Amino acid sequence: MSENANDFPNLQVGETVKGQVVKIEDSQVLVDIGYKTEGVIPLQELSNLFVKDMNEVVKLGDELTLIIKKVSDDEVILSKKAVDADNAWKDLEEKLANDATFDVTIKEVVKGGLVTDVGVRGFIPASMVETHYVEDFSGYVNQSLSVKIVDLDREKNRIILSHRAVIEQDASQKKAELLDSLAQGQVLEGTVSRITDFGVFVDLGGIDGLVHISQLAHEHVDSATNIVTEGEKVKVEVLSVDRENERISLSRKNTLPGPWDRLEEDIHAGQVLEGIVKRLVNFGAFVEVKPGVEGLVHISQIANRHIGTPQEVLKVGQKVNVKVLDINVQDERLSLSIREIEEEQEAKEFKQYEKEDDHTSFQLGDLIGNKLDKYK
Incomplete structure (x- = not known):
């Protein structure tokens, strides 16, 4: 108890004073404000957040700006959080007006989101933390996050922050830059x-x-x-x-390397290939001989007889043997023929027939000669 009837003359509630921390107790902080008796900052007037250890908020020797909450003959109650809040609201209103991005440190995980100290209690709802679902928020405590203000109401003491909005804005800016490039x-x-x-x-x-x-x-x-x-x-x-x-x-x-790249190394004129009929048109058939490589069998090269339409002989999906007539890799053109294979096959069969016929005639001549010798 002080010796004077009033240790704090001239001090008024609501007045701002400066003081130095001289003692930190379990539930209050004592501050030298220039009078015989120190001013008192109760625990609940120290911060807008829950305080476990007052040494995390203030330290001995700290110079503080405080607001007088109550004055009696022997005691003056001071508030640090009121000053912090007044300064914070002005700063937050300016940040909201400028759509500013700023960093905060996460202090607590509560039901529904995260809590941070922005001079007053700021809240980041769970849905505004990341662009993806987060199951466990415990790893965010003491971590720094960039945020934007999405809602600010001083009368209701409500500050809603969003880290997700920063991520989305960065992504949108990056997207625009990429589009331009x-x-x-x-x-x-x-x-x-x-x-x-x-x-x-x-x-x-x-x-x-x-x-x-x-x-x-x-x-x-x-x-x-x-x-x-x-x-x-x-x-x-x-x-x-x-x-x-x-x-x-x-x-x-x-x-990717094109199917026609270096095709002349694999295909040459006169070569016989197996292919699949891909398309039939009035003037012929397109046959795929390698993946992505189609050649044209002109209607005059489809059969060794006259036909009116390719459909008379071929159908889509049919496997056929074709002979390479000409290849032009630069223009991606491949001329093919079915008729020449048929003609060559017929010529081969005809030669085989002639050979067999000559052999049969030779055997028949020998047989007749042998019979005539019997009658001599």
């Missing part, structure tokens, strides 16, 4: 993020592009899952960029 013909590496019936979506590092199923490989593709798997790294070429609608068309096929 893309150009037709550019070759990039990406990751297969999703497979559909009509193609594959490839993550280029913040934005997805579509590889249509027709652009997956040089050969016909029935299912994209036969070519790639989710998570696989692939090289793709940019076909087109629609920046307004954020659509990117890609090709995997264009980054």
